[in-house]
Amino acid sequence: MSERASEAGLHSAFVGADQVQCAPASVRGKALPDVVAGRYRIERLLGVGGMGCVYRARDLLHEQFGDPAPLVALKFLADSLDQSPDGAALLYSEFALTRHLYHPNVVRLYTFEVDTDCQRAFISMELMQGLTLDRLLCEHPLGLPWKMLRSIALPLLDAVVHAHRRGVLHADLKPSNVMLCDDGPRLFDFGLGQAEEGMPGLARLSRTRFNAWTPGYAAAELLEGAAPSACSDVFALACVLYELAGGKHPYRRLPATQARTEGLERELRAPNTLPRHCWSALRTALALDASRRTMTASELHAALSRVPFWRARWQGRWW
Numbered sequence: 001m002s003e004r005a006s007e008a009g010l011h012s013a014f015v016g017a018d019q020v021q022c023a024p025a026s027v028r029g030k031a032l033p034d035v036v037a038g039r040y041r042i043e044r045l046l047g048v049g050g051m052g053c054v055y056r057a058r059d060l061l062h063e064q065f066g067d068p069a070p071l072v073a074l075k076f077l078a079d080s081l082d083q084s085p086d087g088a089a090l091l092y093s094e095f096a097l098t099r100h101l102y103h104p105n106v107v108r109l110y111t112f113e114v115d116t117d118c119q120r121a122f123i124s125m126e127l128m129q130g131l132t133l134d135r136l137l138c139e140h141p142l143g144l145p146w147k148m149l150r151s152i153a154l155p156l157l158d159a160v161v162h163a164h165r166r167g168v169l170h171a172d173l174k175p176s177n178v179m180l181c182d183d184g185p186r187l188f189d190f191g192l193g194q195a196e197e198g199m200p201g202l203a204r205l206s207r208t209r210f211n212a213w214t215p216g217y218a219a220a221e222l223l224e225g226a227a228p229s230a231c232s233d234v235f236a237l238a239c240v241l242y243e244l245a246g247g248k249h250p251y252r253r254l255p256a257t258q259a260r261t262e263g264l265e266r267e268l269r270a271p272n273t274l275p276r277h278c279w280s281a282l283r284t285a286l287a288l289d290a291s292r293r294t295m296t297a298s299e300l301h302a303a304l305s306r307v308p309f310w311r312a313r314w315q316g317r318w319w
């Protein structure tokens with residue numbers, strides 16, 4: 001926790017969900033100053049999501065010491081959540097979960113801080129430059145060629161495998177939470193993430209107020225009240241990969257519960273650009289019932305990495 005957090009009286013947010021307190025409402029929600037926490041000059045808004053606003057900022061401290069690339073991204077809670085008593089703890093939870101991961105395809109976070117003037121908590125992190133996958137899909141409405149899809153899918157799956165091995169569930173995998181940068185995809189926005197078995201020092205938030213699952217990517221069991229799991233992450237990721245492969249969402253963007261009622265799983269067809277040997281694994285990962293979704297992120301990674309028999313032979317591996 002940053003020292004600034006306790007200065008601002010937000011230390012209680014880390015004690016536990018029921019005891020979370022924050023600054024009084026009268027001082028919360030103040031407009032952001034030009035320079036936040038005496039250090040970051042806000043330059044422009046990068047994006048707004050359901051939970052937060054992300055700005056590009058210049059780290060004046062690093063710049064003063066000669067850092068040639070002092071730009072960072074700062075994430076603040078959206079005003080509506082900033083008014084919530086658990087707001088800062090929610091942001092801290094995102095920080096702690098992401099910081100628990102060390103992977104080249106997961107966004108790198110730097111600090112969790114609170115600006116003492118406006119009393120708003122924020123995360124500082126690497127400034128990603130690239131296209132989110134939803135925007136990439138707008139540029140490729142019929143889906144990506146297999147080679148390109150594979151170059152995104154494998155590192156992304158690897159990042160999710162890593163997160164699951166470290167006991168971290170993302171719980172909000174969707175195209176707008178993955179940025180394609182020059183050196184590959186980056187998974188970000190662990191705002192709805194959870195530690196599979198709790199994490200020392202991390203408040204257990206009463207998340208019922210925050211569970212805003214994204215309907216087109218949330219597994220049916222989540223929509224029916226189950227807790228997020230590695231299996232629900234696999235469903236969301238499989239929807240993203242299917243969409244990247246053929247340009248279309250597997251279940252017409254309907255909530256998974258409705259897709260099940262309408263029997264859409266029976267109508268699933270392999271996207272054209274997906275090699276045949278990958279389809280059976282992806283189809284299993286898209287199962288609407290968790291009991292039939294017998295595919296881990298690691299197994300899906302293995303299936304998509306496999307070189308089919310005929311190609312291995314053609315490449316001379318089987319002679």
Ligand SMILES: Nc1ncnc2c1ncn2[C@@H]1O[C@H](COP(=O)(O)OP(=O)(O)OP(=O)(O)O)[C@@H](O)[C@H]1O
Pocket residue numbers: 046047048049050051052053054073075107125126127128129132172176177188189191
């Ligand atoms: N580190 C970063 N570098 C550059 N842009 C970023 C960064 N983090 C977030 N963004 C931009 O800000 C947008 C919103 O960020 P983020 O997804 O973290 O917010 P959110 O409110 O949690 O979103 P959601 O609606 O998915 O809950 C992203 O879609 C992206 O365009």
Ligand SMILES: [Mg+2]
Pocket residue numbers: 049050176177189
């Ligand atoms: Mg997001």
